[in-house]
Amino acid sequence: MLNVGIVGAAGYTGEALIDILLGHPEVRITSLSRRSAQTSNICDIFPQFAGRLDLSVGPVDLKQLKAKCDAVFCALPHTASMELVPKLLSAKKKVIDLSADYRLKDTRVYRKFYNVTHKDAANLKLAVYGLPELYRNKIKGASLVANPGCYPTAALLALAPLVGLGLADTSSIIIDAKSGTSGAGKKAEESLLFSEVHGDCKAYKVNAHQHMPEIDQVLSRIAQKKVRVVFVPHLLPVKRGILATVYARKSSKAKNRPAIQLFRKFYKKEPFIRVRKEGDFPRLADVQGTNFCDIGIKEEKDCYIVIAAIDNLVKGASGQAVQNMNIMYKFPETLGLL
Amino acid sequence: MLNVGIVGAAGYTGEALIDILLGHPEVRITSLSRRSAQTSNICDIFPQFAGRLDLSVGPVDLKQLKAKCDAVFCALPHTASMELVPKLLSAKKKVIDLSADYRLKDTRVYRKFYNVTHKDAANLKLAVYGLPELYRNKIKGASLVANPGCYPTAALLALAPLVGLGLADTSSIIIDAKSGTSGAGKKAEESLLFSEVHGDCKAYKVNAHQHMPEIDQVLSRIAQKKVRVVFVPHLLPVKRGILATVYARKSSKAKNRPAIQLFRKFYKKEPFIRVRKEGDFPRLADVQGTNFCDIGIKEEKDCYIVIAAIDNLVKGASGQAVQNMNIMYKFPETLGLL
Amino acid sequence: MLNVGIVGAAGYTGEALIDILLGHPEVRITSLSRRSAQTSNICDIFPQFAGRLDLSVGPVDLKQLKAKCDAVFCALPHTASMELVPKLLSAKKKVIDLSADYRLKDTRVYRKFYNVTHKDAANLKLAVYGLPELYRNKIKGASLVANPGCYPTAALLALAPLVGLGLADTSSIIIDAKSGTSGAGKKAEESLLFSEVHGDCKAYKVNAHQHMPEIDQVLSRIAQKKVRVVFVPHLLPVKRGILATVYARKSSKAKNRPAIQLFRKFYKKEPFIRVRKEGDFPRLADVQGTNFCDIGIKEEKDCYIVIAAIDNLVKGASGQAVQNMNIMYKFPETLGLL
């Protein structure tokens, strides 16, 4: 049995992690902590775990983490994560970090989008970007995995075949993404109140969202040239799920190659990618509560429209984190996730 | 034209008041204020008013209220209201107070349910409870109207005929009420987040809600004896609306008198009460955005089931406040409300 | 491995059954059928099962059911069920019937509430009412289990201790229940459209719902006298979940016995009942997606208020059906359900 700790257990990704790990046959949750100073039983925060888990959640306690855990999931807000992660790594723990702190390789970009200076450049270099469909081999040997953002997961899985196979004009990529509210976390903000969000829909951080450079970074690596996408996120009156509608013009290499087949081939061995049939597009309901990313493709004469759906708390966060853990510890990749 | 001010204009009842008053032919909104120290244009807070109203909202300014208003709507949280109201009354303004501060005649009960000592016993005595269907005549001459709470409005309109005509056993009254989230105001609380409320329903303040003594007070007055109801409010994943399902055993006087006819007669001249046909019950959609209270009645051998629906922000707050203003200023009672 | 068939697999309870059974280590789904004449792959109906189940769903085929199944879950609409069940029982299959056809022992009551004459009185006599918390021993040896309705499950679990221990005045029971829309099934009716239900709440079948006699039947058996409840169901803008708020006056036997402790004792060994602490009440979110029934209790001087929450598709239908299967086949009762 692998002993794991969850730091940041009181938020939505923490909750989803607990739920998944309770069903994982090779894992024992041994430590829960959160940022608040208050200590309480996890079931007082999440009554649905009553009868399934009996652990207290208190402030982060490094000693406890060292003593009780082999691996730690860090579900802290960005900046808080890079305070803790170096200490865990020093103590020889494997870390799967769900914050943004170890995703952007360029610390200037990090500063621009997160308004703080990066403090842990050393580990940033070692961190592996935890998108298994692209970086499985590196994840296998990693001590620190930077679990991808929810939007980048959906967008990159929709775009990787187009860019990787050279089908798309990389200067023309537009990502119109729609997300449920749990992506914003459990923050008591007026704009996230039920009375504000119910019956509403809006764009926000229009072409300025902090997940944009993360997408650009990976696509640039794939394309081996600078790629800059247009990215507009929208807030849906939905708790869980991301739908990314991606538009790209065809490149000259794209002619005469049916995209659905190419996507199928590209993702042939992937247990969590389901490419839909011609004319069939995913909806959030198809993936909510699962670690799947469903992808539908419409190919026009000059362009592609690719629609990817994930559950932002599972494939977009906690499920993907467990998938990464499975890879790191050589468990079957789908263990606890189907 | 009557010049009115709205104190507490940035909340949901303030918003609803502005919306209604902009369509009122005899009223001009001349002053808007709120509790926060920040000053901004009302359209920065509520973009939907752009092109319809151009006023700034700043902290409460007594001088401005005195200079510019004939009447003031006070949509402040309780306790804040009783600080301001005496000053407005001294300045000879008529006040319609939407807080709980002037509703409970017994200051000990007020202290018990609101956890503060009442500071304005003098005006409390003069305040008229603003439920037009019961107290229209007193409202006509009032300087200070205590606008009823949203739950009491629905519950009392469902119960007034039963208790007033002696049909119900007053010891058996149960009110199972369901409310939309705007009743809780625009407060950034975790429990009111979209991610928490969406897809959920729960009871809260079970038989301990602060609106319970307000209901008891009015029913006791009607029954001319002490009445204590059982009252369980529930939070719905809905923005606007209250559905009150009321249960009461029949009294000995009830036999052989068909309740629907008695309700129809009781509310015969009421412009905002609609008693439904046999077997027909209101839903929230029938009253949302209106000042109506729709009532459906099911009469069993031994008991009554009465279901009342209102929009908590209109008949349960701002609409009823305007109805009270119409009565106080001798405008037609439905002016601006149909 | 137990081979099971699901008849009525294309509806919401069928979907929930498949989802649960795919995670059950002792079960193999070998047959899926539905009422429509159309045959298709289950993943064309429920894309979320792609990669997890590959079976076709066609019209009910008795031969196939006989050849491939040990046990059959019947998730047909009432009246359709009693056509098929006798044939399955003749073929020595065990049947868990999720319809209402085998719940009401009195065929006159059945006719009154379902508007059809019962056609299978013989098996009706043998059917065991599948509420494990009350009838576990009978379920063990049953060939035909009548799986309880969703409202009765919630209401009876809230009321069984009160009535069973003689705490409540059985003439005073009021059940104010709130249900999500999946309880109405996947029927294309105008009143169930998103545009109608969203933002709305209403009572329906006020004190006339077909689940009322089912509740009365069980409570009468427990009380050993005729019990008739008042029952008002409401439709919530929620997909899954039932919240039953139950009111009862105390009987003379009730004095001085703290209800929470009595409930705890009553349900001591029950793996799916969670009695909440004093002052703590369940919300739908606590039980959605689970087979738990969470119960909160408020005890007043003269009455009890008991609030029970279940997921109508799990404990209120498919989860309870699997719980019954576990009991019938001597699997651990929680297998596949935690």
Next chain:
Amino acid sequence: MLNVGIVGAAGYTGEALIDILLGHPEVRITSLSRRSAQTSNICDIFPQFAGRLDLSVGPVDLKQLKAKCDAVFCALPHTASMELVPKLLSAKKKVIDLSADYRLKDTRVYRKFYNVTHKDAANLKLAVYGLPELYRNKIKGASLVANPGCYPTAALLALAPLVGLGLADTSSIIIDAKSGTSGAGKKAEESLLFSEVHGDCKAYKVNAHQHMPEIDQVLSRIAQKKVRVVFVPHLLPVKRGILATVYARKSSKAKNRPAIQLFRKFYKKEPFIRVRKEGDFPRLADVQGTNFCDIGIKEEKDCYIVIAAIDNLVKGASGQAVQNMNIMYKFPETLGLL
């Protein structure tokens, strides 16, 4: 007073028309009809109108329409409309048609997208496309106005300045639109059930929606060359509202001209267009229940992102129909709409 009839009064656009016209000081509703053979009082269909309107709704009765109406709003499904409209025009009635039947000038395109042959080519030629911001002068003298589709209204108001002023590369236009469910009408379809739509979001008719040629037709007219947009509509779990997020590359003419100012100038005299400030984008809540179209603009080095929000039942249907009526009858254009 203008006497108007509404044909198709039982649907969502009919309901919105009644609501608006009841508040219009120059209009009297004299006839209501619908497609069903059933006759009932309008308040049995829409209880919210009780006390405000007392008219029966029966099958379409040409005689009654001729006798009682000056103008007729036709809110029938497409194809049903072109059966009735010629008869109304022959009887010298002015008609505002809310169906798609008189919008597409090319009957081959109509056949392709609506799967029926057009039957009224004569009146099709005379019909004026009722988008006041573009065709006000023609509407003034029209006998038959083809009220625009909901998606085209939002998309065209976002695009008209870009295309009209030559700012956009017309080969690059992408419209990612999100709509509430009332746009699909009051049809009892499984895919529109609350249980299906709640918590979900999906694309549909991907680049194949029947509103696409309507957008192409108007943009081609404005650009004076063939324009073909990419158009992907999405279904939101919302009753009312459309958010259109529009992307276009800049043309060579675009350089150095700040788009917000150009939009402001373009819509200077428009009472229902509100161009937002830099960095400010509309949400559905800003326009729900109103006839406004709010527009936010983000200008990048190479492209524009324009976001338009409307209420699909008001500016996208019934409100715009009343705006057209106001223009046709020389009432102030905003009468009954503010």
